[in-house]
Amino acid sequence: MPEVILTMKGIDKSFPGVHALDHVDFEVRKGEVHALMGENGAGKSTLMKVLTGIYTKDSGTITYEGREVTFANPREAQQAGIVIVHQELNMMGHLTVAQNIFIGREPKKGIRIDDNAMNVEATKLFKQLGIEIDPKTTMSELTVAKQQMCEIAKAISHDAKVIIFDEPTAALTDTEIEQLFVIIRDLRAKGYGIVYISHRMDEIKKITDRVSVMRDGQYIGTLITEDCTKEDIINMMVGRVIYEDPKTQSQCPPDAPVVLKVEHLNAGKMVQDVSFELKKGEILGFAGLVGAGRTETCRALFGADPKQGGDIYIEGKKVEIHSPKDAVEHGLSYLSEDRKRYGIVLKKSITENSTLATLKEYTKGLFIDRPKEEKVTQRYVDELRTKTPGIDQLVMNLSGGNQQKVVIAKWLVNDAKIMIFDEPTRGIDVGAKQEIYELMGRLVKEGKSIIMISSEMTEILRMSDRILVMCEGKKTGELDIAEATQENIMNLATRDIDMREGDK
Amino acid sequence: MKEALNKFKSLKLVRMMGFNRVVLIGVIILMYILFTILSPILHQGTNFAQVSRLLSALNYGYFIGFLALGVTFVIATGNIDFSIGPVMFCSALISGYCMKQYAFPLWLCLIMCVLIGAVFGTVGGAFVAYLHLPSFITSMALMQVAKGLGSVFTKTQTVSWPQGDAPNTWFRNFVRYKGIPTGLIFLIVVAIICAIVLNHTRAGRYIICLGANKEAVRLSGVDTRRWEMLAFIICGALAGFAAIFYVGAYTTVQPGMGDTFNNEAIAACVMGGTSMAGGLASILGTVIGAFIVALMQEGILAMGFSISYQYALTGLIVLGAVIADTLSRRRSN
Ligand SMILES: Nc1ncnc2c1ncn2[C@@H]1O[C@H](COP(=O)(O)OP(=O)(O)OP(=O)(O)O)[C@@H](O)[C@H]1O
Ligand SMILES: [Mg+2]
Numbered sequence: 001m002p003e004v005i006l007t008m009k010g011i012d013k014s015f016p017g018v019h020a021l022d023h024v025d026f027e028v029r030k031g032e033v034h035a036l037m038g039e040n041g042a043g044k045s046t047l048m049k050v051l052t053g054i055y056t057k058d059s060g061t062i063t064y065e066g067r068e069v070t071f072a073n074p075r076e077a078q079q080a081g082i083v084i085v086h087q088e089l090n091m092m093g094h095l096t097v098a099q100n101i102f103i104g105r106e107p108k109k110g111i112r113i114d115d116n117a118m119n120v121e122a123t124k125l126f127k128q129l130g131i132e133i134d135p136k137t138t139m140s141e142l143t144v145a146k147q148q149m150c151e152i153a154k155a156i157s158h159d160a161k162v163i164i165f166d167e168p169t170a171a172l173t174d175t176e177i178e179q180l181f182v183i184i185r186d187l188r189a190k191g192y193g194i195v196y197i198s199h200r201m202d203e204i205k206k207i208t209d210r211v212s213v214m215r216d217g218q219y220i221g222t223l224i225t226e227d228c229t230k231e232d233i234i235n236m237m238v239g240r241v242i243y244e245d246p247k248t249q250s251q252c253p254p255d256a257p258v259v260l261k262v263e264h265l266n267a268g269k270m271v272q273d274v275s276f277e278l279k280k281g282e283i284l285g286f287a288g289l290v291g292a293g294r295t296e297t298c299r300a301l302f303g304a305d306p307k308q309g310g311d312i313y314i315e316g317k318k319v320e321i322h323s324p325k326d327a328v329e330h331g332l333s334y335l336s337e338d339r340k341r342y343g344i345v346l347k348k349s350i351t352e353n354s355t356l357a358t359l360k361e362y363t364k365g366l367f368i369d370r371p372k373e374e375k376v377t378q379r380y381v382d383e384l385r386t387k388t389p390g391i392d393q394l395v396m397n398l399s400g401g402n403q404q405k406v407v408i409a410k411w412l413v414n415d416a417k418i419m420i421f422d423e424p425t426r427g428i429d430v431g432a433k434q435e436i437y438e439l440m441g442r443l444v445k446e447g448k449s450i451i452m453i454s455s456e457m458t459e460i461l462r463m464s465d466r467i468l469v470m471c472e473g474k475k476t477g478e479l480d481i482a483e484a485t486q487e488n489i490m491n492l493a494t495r496d497i498d499m500r501e502g503d504k
Numbered sequence: 505m506k507e508a509l510n511k512f513k514s515l516k517l518v519r520m521m522g523f524n525r526v527v528l529i530g531v532i533i534l535m536y537i538l539f540t541i542l543s544p545i546l547h548q549g550t551n552f553a554q555v556s557r558l559l560s561a562l563n564y565g566y567f568i569g570f571l572a573l574g575v576t577f578v579i580a581t582g583n584i585d586f587s588i589g590p591v592m593f594c595s596a597l598i599s600g601y602c603m604k605q606y607a608f609p610l611w612l613c614l615i616m617c618v619l620i621g622a623v624f625g626t627v628g629g630a631f632v633a634y635l636h637l638p639s640f641i642t643s644m645a646l647m648q649v650a651k652g653l654g655s656v657f658t659k660t661q662t663v664s665w666p667q668g669d670a671p672n673t674w675f676r677n678f679v680r681y682k683g684i685p686t687g688l689i690f691l692i693v694v695a696i697i698c699a700i701v702l703n704h705t706r707a708g709r710y711i712i713c714l715g716a717n718k719e720a721v722r723l724s725g726v727d728t729r730r731w732e733m734l735a736f737i738i739c740g741a742l743a744g745f746a747a748i749f750y751v752g753a754y755t756t757v758q759p760g761m762g763d764t765f766n767n768e769a770i771a772a773c774v775m776g777g778t779s780m781a782g783g784l785a786s787i788l789g790t791v792i793g794a795f796i797v798a799l800m801q802e803g804i805l806a807m808g809f810s811i812s813y814q815y816a817l818t819g820l821i822v823l824g825a826v827i828a829d830t831l832s833r834r835r836s837n
Contacts, residue, residue, distance in 0.1 A: 341717075
């Protein structure tokens with residue numbers, strides 16, 4: 001076996017009210033991909049933040065390349081060769097891609113920053129990774145997926161020996177994930193030690209060599225990936241077995257009334273003449289590659305972005321939606337894919353976030369009805385099993401998956417009849433994912449209708465009654481779940497691209 | 505040492521008020537002691553520990569307090585308002601001029617003060633919330649408008665509100681009545697109302713949340729523009745209130761002035777723990793901050809320094825408070 005490059009022993013860390021790490025052990029060898037798994041709030045990100053000097057540990061030792069080390073800040077860790085790709089994106093929106101990648105270590109010409117050299121370097125880096133991004137575009141113009149790729153490029157551009165990926169694929173689609181895996185395999189062959197955090201079980205089997213599992217801040221054990229099954233890992237994580245079977249038949253009666261009809265929706269380049277219907281009690285899956293225009297379609301429908309044209313009918317009546325306020329008043333809700341930017345108010349508490357879309361109903365006379373508000377918040381904290389010391393906790397102190405649960409709670413409190421879920425299970429652990437699927441099932445049984453955008457093929461095939469496929473801003477097809485397969489969805493999702501390539 | 509500090513921080517009263525506020529109260533007491541010791545040394549024959557000094561500091565604290573309360577709402581939304589001082593003067597000038605020149609009744613003039621302030625707030629708020637102009641620029645422009653308007657309307661004359669034995673001086677009772685500092689009562693009542701609005705109403709919740717993440721609030725189906733504008737209206741109306749308490753204490757107003765009070769009000773606000781980045785506000789902190797500013801100006805005068813020192817010191821306080829705010833945010837990240 002290759003040599004151990006990094007050992008963490010007896011790491012302990014507490015936050016007010018939370019014992020986040022309870023004497024955790026962890027090690028990384030050269031040339032291995034070591035998965036770190038566990039439920040939301042198990043302490044994975046915290047362990048990695050302790051390692052890279054973002055948090056200081058309460059006790060325990062870290063041995064790196066045979067020496068005991070303590071990094072005071074991420075920069076020191078970086079200089080020693082340990083870099084981390086964070087779960088939450090940390091890019092400066094107003095800077096260019098290249099400027100972001102080389103921030104703090106820009107190539108200089110005299111005293112001025114040499115932007116040209118920077119762009120050349122970035123281009124080289126992207127080529128090496130096989131991704132197509134123009135280093136001169138500003139970061140905020142990129143989709144979440146592309147931004148994520150930039151984060152990865154930035155990490156690799158350091159002279160690293162250990163690279164930590166904290167849920168790198170949460171925002172990526174299958175093709176991009178394949179790309180990432182090629183990169184990771186290459187890094188492994190070069191002898192890097194890689195820590196890989198993810199909630200997607202099939203990735204773990206595909207890419208990792210060993211799996212370490214954490215639960216409630218404790219280290220549970222390590223498995224050799226080859227010698228165990230998916231179920232073994234899940235069992236170790238949540239203490240029970242979970243099965244994921246695709247849906248084979250639509251659960252929505254064929255004569256169900258149409259609740260939402262969208263005709264010839266146009267909004268910029270990303271939404272071109274999209275029309276579709278949504279029935280009562282139906283889950284309509286939106287499939288496609290990243291950048292297919294699914295999010296843009298839903299944002300235009302919800303009034304979040306201006307549209308150039310198109311008619312929207314709700315329960316047969318034509319409605320005008322010019323702002324999210326109009327949309328909410330007409331019984332629509334939209335759970336955004338980008339929770340940090342569009343979903344939650346990080347500086348505020350779980351309670352304040354949970355009732356944000358429905359505050360009017362939680363006021364008595366002039367004042368906010370605190371007890372009522374707290375009651376409903378507590379209800380959804382329990383129902384979604386959000387891990388927190390209390391409902392007054394600031395959302396920024398929650399783990400990534402638990403933040404996502406708060407956003408979901410906000411829209412469940414709102415109780416709209418048409419719910420748009422854009423990547424609802426992003427960053428959510430297998431157990432909780434299962435619960436959210438069950439919850440969606442319950443919601444449609446109660447007569448609500450759901451549009452679900454998902455980049456995870458298994459999720460699309462498991463939840464949808466009908467699937468709408470988009471490619472480059474156009475709708476390329478619609479499939480009933482009974483006829484849908486990975487292959488025909490992928491075909492539709494790349495149809496325009498194929499046709500164009502065929503022309504050449 | 506560290507343990508004692510933590511123990512102190514976890515006391516019930518300290519937790520309720522916030523550590524920062526407790527420190528500020530300590531600062532007030534220290535300042536008072538310092539001025540009492542230093543002023544007779546630096547400035548022969550002055551005695552700082554007199555009731556009259558304290559009352560004069562209070563007078564200054566009232567109108568700064570109202571200005572600071574108002575701007576707290578604006579800063580909570582992540583914006584800034586540099587027009588409040590001149591707006592305060594503008595409303596005092598216009599309504600005072602109307603009283604003298606056109607014999608408007610006093611009660612009408614008082615209402616006018618608040619209305620003029622509110623109009624300025626509405627205009628500024630509309631530009632910022634609906635047209636997405638930066639509040640920095642908008643309020644700078646409005647500051648000039650307020651100064652200019654006050655001068656034009658009064659033909660650049662100093663306006664004196666009734667005082668001494670003249671009739672219609674009952675508005676001065678708002679500031680002091682038979683030796684009782686009534687202004688303090690008004691300020692506290694308004695501050696309590698502000699705290700309730702900010703912490704227990706929908707408007708306050710939206711104002712603070714949109715200061716922290718406007719896009720997330722908008723996508724929750726809230727018309728953020730309306731609430732953002734409301735913060736400016738509240739701010740303007742409170743500048744009008746401040747005008748009443750200014751003339752109640754000092755009676756004369758000069759056109760073309762007032763901008764120094766902007767910084768003092770903002771300093772009070774930021775010192776008190778309201779974050780310049782938006783999303784975090786403390787009414788109690790603002791009130792305490794206002795009294796620190798007031799005590800400081802009284803102390804500087806008592807020690808025989810010119811008032812220009814006050815301006816420089818306020819500038820430094822704003823700088824210090826913003827640095828402290830930024831650092832604490834960086835540490836918590
Ligand atoms: N800065 C903080 N202040 C208070 N509590 C925190 C802070 N950071 C993390 N925690 C808590 O520590 C626990 C572990 O969080 P961590 O982010 O490590 O979880 P995770 O395993 O990465 O989960 P996820 O899969 O959801 O990302 C959680 O209960 C979280 O609420
Ligand atoms: Mg995490």
